[in-house]
Amino acid sequence: MKEIGLYLHIPFCRHKCLYCDFNSYEGREQEAARYIAAMLKELELYRNKHNLKYRTVYIGGGTPTVIHYALIRVVMERLQPDLLPGAEVSMECNPGTVTEESLNAYRRMGINRLSIGLQAWQQQLLRDIGRIHDAGTFVKSFGMARKAGFDNINVDLMFALPGQTQGMWEETLRAVAELGPEHLSCYSLKLEEGTRLHAMHQQGSLTLPDEEEDRRMYHSTAEILAGYGYHQYEISNYAREGRACLHNLVYWHNEEYLGLGAGSHSKLDGRRFWNYREPERYAGCVEAGSYPVEDGESISRAEDMWETAFLALRLNEGLSEADFEERYQASVDCIYGAKINKLKVCGLLEKKNGFVRLTAKGRDLSNLVFVELM
Amino acid sequence: MASDRQKHIRNFCIIAHIDHGKSTLADRLIEKTGVISEREMQEQVLDNMDLERERGITIKLQSVRLSYKAKDGQEYMFNLIDTPGHVDFTYEVSRSLAACEGAIVVVDATQGIEAQTLANVYLALDNNLELYPVINKIDLPSADPEFVKKEIEDVIGLDSANAALISAKDGINIEEVLEGVVQYIPCPKGDEEKPLKALIFDSLYDSYKGVIAYIRVIDGILKPGMRMRMMQNGKEYDVVEVGTFRPNMFPGNILMAGEVGYVTASIKNVKDIHVGDTITDAENPCTEALPGYRKVTSMVYCGIYPADGADYDNLRDALEKLQLNDAALLFEPETSVALGFGFRSGFLGLLHMEIIQERLEREFDLNLVTTAPSVIYHVIKTNGEKLEVSNPTNMPAPQEIDFMEEPIVKATIMTPTEYVGAIMDLCQNRRGIFKDMQYMEEKRAILNYELPLNEIIYDFFDALKSRTKGYASFDYELMGYEKSELVKLDIMLNGETVDALSFIVHKDKAYARGRAIAEKLKDVIPRQMFEIPIQAAVGQKIIARETVRALRKDVLAKCYGGDITRKKKLLEKQKEGKKRMRQVGSVELPQEAFMSVLKLND
Numbered sequence: 001m002k003e004i005g006l007y008l009h010i011p012f013c014r015h016k017c018l019y020c021d022f023n024s025y026e027g028r029e030q031e032a033a034r035y036i037a038a039m040l041k042e043l044e045l046y047r048n049k050h051n052l053k054y055r056t057v058y059i060g061g062g063t064p065t066v067i068h069y070a071l072i073r074v075v076m077e078r079l080q081p082d083l084l085p086g087a088e089v090s091m092e093c094n095p096g097t098v099t100e101e102s103l104n105a106y107r108r109m110g111i112n113r114l115s116i117g118l119q120a121w122q123q124q125l126l127r128d129i130g131r132i133h134d135a136g137t138f139v140k141s142f143g144m145a146r147k148a149g150f151d152n153i154n155v156d157l158m159f160a161l162p163g164q165t166q167g168m169w170e171e172t173l174r175a176v177a178e179l180g181p182e183h184l185s186c187y188s189l190k191l192e193e194g195t196r197l198h199a200m201h202q203q204g205s206l207t208l209p210d211e212e213e214d215r216r217m218y219h220s221t222a223e224i225l226a227g228y229g230y231h232q233y234e235i236s237n238y239a240r241e242g243r244a245c246l247h248n249l250v251y252w253h254n255e256e257y258l259g260l261g262a263g264s265h266s267k268l269d270g271r272r273f274w275n276y277r278e279p280e281r282y283a284g285c286v287e288a289g290s291y292p293v294e295d296g297e298s299i300s301r302a303e304d305m306w307e308t309a310f311l312a313l314r315l316n317e318g319l320s321e322a323d324f325e326e327r328y329q330a331s332v333d334c335i336y337g338a339k340i341n342k343l344k345v346c347g348l349l350e351k352k353n354g355f356v357r358l359t360a361k362g363r364d365l366s367n368l369v370f371v372e373l374m
Numbered sequence: 375m376a377s378d379r380q381k382h383i384r385n386f387c388i389i390a391h392i393d394h395g396k397s398t399l400a401d402r403l404i405e406k407t408g409v410i411s412e413r414e415m416q417e418q419v420l421d422n423m424d425l426e427r428e429r430g431i432t433i434k435l436q437s438v439r440l441s442y443k444a445k446d447g448q449e450y451m452f453n454l455i456d457t458p459g460h461v462d463f464t465y466e467v468s469r470s471l472a473a474c475e476g477a478i479v480v481v482d483a484t485q486g487i488e489a490q491t492l493a494n495v496y497l498a499l500d501n502n503l504e505l506y507p508v509i510n511k512i513d514l515p516s517a518d519p520e521f522v523k524k525e526i527e528d529v530i531g532l533d534s535a536n537a538a539l540i541s542a543k544d545g546i547n548i549e550e551v552l553e554g555v556v557q558y559i560p561c562p563k564g565d566e567e568k569p570l571k572a573l574i575f576d577s578l579y580d581s582y583k584g585v586i587a588y589i590r591v592i593d594g595i596l597k598p599g600m601r602m603r604m605m606q607n608g609k610e611y612d613v614v615e616v617g618t619f620r621p622n623m624f625p626g627n628i629l630m631a632g633e634v635g636y637v638t639a640s641i642k643n644v645k646d647i648h649v650g651d652t653i654t655d656a657e658n659p660c661t662e663a664l665p666g667y668r669k670v671t672s673m674v675y676c677g678i679y680p681a682d683g684a685d686y687d688n689l690r691d692a693l694e695k696l697q698l699n700d701a702a703l704l705f706e707p708e709t710s711v712a713l714g715f716g717f718r719s720g721f722l723g724l725l726h727m728e729i730i731q732e733r734l735e736r737e738f739d740l741n742l743v744t745t746a747p748s749v750i751y752h753v754i755k756t757n758g759e760k761l762e763v764s765n766p767t768n769m770p771a772p773q774e775i776d777f778m779e780e781p782i783v784k785a786t787i788m789t790p791t792e793y794v795g796a797i798m799d800l801c802q803n804r805r806g807i808f809k810d811m812q813y814m815e816e817k818r819a820i821l822n823y824e825l826p827l828n829e830i831i832y833d834f835f836d837a838l839k840s841r842t843k844g845y846a847s848f849d850y851e852l853m854g855y856e857k858s859e860l861v862k863l864d865i866m867l868n869g870e871t872v873d874a875l876s877f878i879v880h881k882d883k884a885y886a887r888g889r890a891i892a893e894k895l896k897d898v899i900p901r902q903m904f905e906i907p908i909q910a911a912v913g914q915k916i917i918a919r920e921t922v923r924a925l926r927k928d929v930l931a932k933c934y935g936g937d938i939t940r941k942k943k944l945l946e947k948q949k950e951g952k953k954r955m956r957q958v959g960s961v962e963l964p965q966e967a968f969m970s971v972l973k974l975n976d
């Protein structure tokens with residue numbers, strides 16, 4: 001038996017945001033029933049071959065809440081026997097896509113953590129990135145979630161948005177922190193190729209905060225949130241004590257996980273592999289009785305070491321030298337000693353109490369660190 | 375005195391300007407004479423280096439033997455020796471010419487005579503070759519064969535009454551060319567009874583056969599089992615194999631006076647074979663060697679370094695291998711503070727340099743860093759000592775220099791008259807001295823300029839092409855050295871001089887160049903953890919300054935389960951980019967930085 005994490009992908013959205021490069025599709029919710037059926041079948045395929053138990057479950061998207069909650073419930077019911085006691089079960093949702101009824105249903109079916117995509121507090125900023133809700137809707141949804149019994153809630157925010165000022169960002173942080181969610185994710189906007197926002201930027205029709213402003217917003221985030229009792233535990237994540245997202249820690253600790261659904265990635269038995277992205281292709285494949293895996297790669301010992309190192313370094317806690325040595329029967333120093341020393345001299349890394357971690361400057365330039373260790 | 379056998383031999387080459395259809399005509403001649411079937415025929419058989427095919431130019435000379443049954447009923451043996459067209463390869467051209475009795479001069483019916491054609495025609499005349507004019511591309515609507523005929527008579531002074539009007543592309547009138555070769559190109563007049571005398575006009579190294587010498591037998595015979603002697607160093611070898619090119623090597627029993635072919639003799643060391651040397655019979659040697667060739671003069675030098683220092687030995691091996699077949703390539707070890715161990719290499723010209731760099735990267739899979747090209751400067755020191763400097767690092771301190779000299783070339787530019795003004799402007803910017811101008815007909819002119827070589831080795835050709843919509847053509851030859859006010863321009867990054875970025879420039883141009891380079895470097899140097907000041911200096915004086923701002927952010931905001939594979943790819947790519955960087959002091963420099971000093975627009 002293996003105790004791992006499980007990711008479920010729901011690739012539907014009411015409206016695709018301008019910055020979004022995820023595997024999501026607007027206006028295809030009518031395919032949801034067939035899609036969920038395929039996902040159940042995919043679960044069976046793995047059940048027949050592996051003995052997997054789940055410590056964490058994460059239902060992501062897309063927007064899982066745009067399909068009927070009954071469809072999610074079927075999946076949760078089927079999963080029940082494989083869930084370990086006390087498993088964290090998270091689901092993403094967007095403001096305005098939930099009701100009292102649906103939230104109660106989600107809570108009852110075993111979902112115990114919600115992640116709400118707010119992104120920004122200001123109406124204009126939201127509109128400019130293609131979000132269809134406003135702050136008021138968010139507050140309402142948040143309140144309903146609390147009322148339905150969700151005592152573990154994350155709010156997703158973004159900074160360095162077009163037209164965003166330092167003041168707007170601080171206003172957003174404070175407004176959300178006042179509401180008191182257990183967890184916040186704060187991402188610097190990244191213009192991904194192929195997104196509408198990227199195209200707009202290419203045409204020169206966007207005014208984006210420059211690198212200096214981006215960093216000012218980033219540095220102020222940890223500072224402001226600390227005042228509300230949140231500590232930063234990953235490059236973009238902040239939580240109250242004991243409320244870090246267990247599912248995401250599976251990734252950052254480079255542990256095993258299974259991903260079901262279109263475009264989902266898995267790490268299992270020394271391999272990373274991923275499913276077909278297109279929902280119909282994915283479903284068709286599962287319906288025909290085969291694994292919907294598009295491709296994959298084996299991970300060598302050296303690659304695995306590097307992945308372990310770079311993922312752990314994303315965490316404020318850093319890379320535990322003891323854990324590394326236990327895992328690979330080789331010390332961190334023996335593998336990365338010289339490189340770590342070089343990065344220490346540059347002021348990007350520090351070594352303390354058996355952990356190697358990024359400095360504040362290292363968090364701004366973490367790619368330089370990861371590339372050096374490669 | 376030519377034997378009856380030799381009366382049926384024709385040794386010739388084709389000279390033409392680039393794109394005038396030399397290779398296509400060669401292909402047609404090969405096709406018509408049936409050496410290889412049409413099906414086997416790969417386009418442009420003679421250009422067999424990948425690079426030659428891609429660039430549509432001939433670099434190394436190639437040779438092929440054809441048999442042709444002429445209208446007089448007789449069977450003729452043709453040896454067609456291909457020649458490179460580009461100005462950089464004048465030396466190679468003269469090698470092929472020495473093995474021939476005549477040359478076909480191909481002129482494009484739509485373009486007329488170009489500078490390269492003229493330069494090569496002069497070379498052919500120097501070698502006492504018979505010239506046979508052929509006007510190509512008559513199928514094109516803009517073809518004006520009558521005009522071109524007149525031009526051939528006016529400019530070259532060649533009777534064009536018998537010029538063949540052809541289209542090599544469509545295979546029109548190819549027969550006429552073959553007949554023309556029989557009729558107008560003289561047969562060889564050697565004596566097979568005399569002691570062996572053969573000219574080595576090229577060589578090639580083959581890992582099975584050892585050195586393969588391409589030869590033209592002037593007198594006597596050469597066959598396997600004979601003992602041959604190299605006249606230059608007296609070394610002797612037993613002949614293992616002789617043969618001809620059809621177009622691949624085709625072993626035979628004998629090569630006789632007047633014939634072109636190859637010889638192998640298990641020669642392991644390429645340095646024992648000198649192109650231009652004379653081979654004779656060790657048992658019955660001839661008394662006098664053939665005149666040989668003038669020594670190649672490398673005009674352009676640059677530093678070539680392995681991007682990865684561990685590749686130093688591989689780079690040396692690769693250069694040695696290329697040198698086997700390219701006597702014009704020179705190299706010797708040098709070291710640079712910025713780039714480590716590498717080689718100062720000498721080339722015929724800029725194209726030659728680019729081709730060698732490309733071959734090193736492509737054929738030997740080497741990742742290179744090259745420095746800006748330089749010419750050889752003469753430095754006369756105050757103590758009377760005279761130095762030749764091709765590496766700016768070796769330039770003495772200003773107070774030790776009495777004066778300096780730089781190489782000057784005589785440049786010939788042919789152009790449609792409407793661009794004369796633009797060309798004059800360009801030449802003036804490049805410190806050119808106008809000599810004279812001749813009009814051909816009314817539409818075209820020949821401009822003669824004296825230009826410093828260091829002004830044309832960077833991008834003169836590109837600038838000329840862009841100012842004349844590609845219509846002007848250009849050729850040059852070294853005239854000599856002239857006194858010049860030259861200074862060394864240094865580039866400092868983060869306060870440290872980067873030796874590999876220094877170069878020598880005329881005093882009047884130092885300021886503008888320094889500023890342009892600083893600006894260019896600002897664009898090509900990626901931002902790093904700290905701010906990088908870029909300074910250009912002449913001696914102690916800073917003449918330009920730019921700054922590369924510090925990198926403030928290089929981070930992936932999101933990295934979850936589905937991102938890891940993709941983010942890993944991104945970081946791997948970043949790592950690859952970093953590998954192509956050179957650590958120079960505290961600064962990481964991309965390889966293109968070292969070439970940026972020459973890619974400046976003006």
